[in-house]
Amino acid sequence: MRRSLTVTAAAVLLAFATACGPLPVYYKQGAEVSRLQSDELTCATQALKDAPVANEIRQHPPVFYPGRQVCHGGKCYYRPGYWVDGGIYTVDVNKPLRKRLEKSCMASKGYQQIALKRCTQRNAAVPAGPRLAPLSEASCAQRTRDGSIVIRTGG
Numbered sequence: 001m002r003r004s005l006t007v008t009a010a011a012v013l014l015a016f017a018t019a020c021g022p023l024p025v026y027y028k029q030g031a032e033v034s035r036l037q038s039d040e041l042t043c044a045t046q047a048l049k050d051a052p053v054a055n056e057i058r059q060h061p062p063v064f065y066p067g068r069q070v071c072h073g074g075k076c077y078y079r080p081g082y083w084v085d086g087g088i089y090t091v092d093v094n095k096p097l098r099k100r101l102e103k104s105c106m107a108s109k110g111y112q113q114i115a116l117k118r119c120t121q122r123n124a125a126v127p128a129g130p131r132l133a134p135l136s137e138a139s140c141a142q143r144t145r146d147g148s149i150v151i152r153t154g155g
Helices: 002-020 033-050 095-108
Strands: 023-027 055-059 063-065 068-072 075-079 082-084 088-092 112-116 140-143 149-152
Touching: 023 033, 023 140, 023 149, 033 095, 095 112
Parallel strands: none
Antiparallel strands: 023 112, 055 088, 063 082, 068 075, 140 149
């Protein structure tokens, strides 16, 4: 029970940290935003063809908690040990290769992957232009509802 709570807490913290941390984006100064989105989709699709999803089911090892002696008011008894099964989870073993293929494809088109801070509500009000402008300290990125990423350079 305690182990599952620890794993759950770690997963929540990781999700929170990744939602607040910098956002990885592809960037090529002066490129048309529509062309960037088209190139990203093309590279992601090709990477998925070359390294398709290959899920494997795995299990964490079980954990044994040894028994112990418990005494109250001079009466003692032995509490037996018990096993807690390891959780079952799924891993896409091709995901790292797929990411490398996508990154290589984007690099061949002249893009580099960078990490930009996430936009605040104030930054999000600044409209994004049709082309990727030079980066500055005020540059930020945000994910849209359709999953694409918008780079904003004003603030």
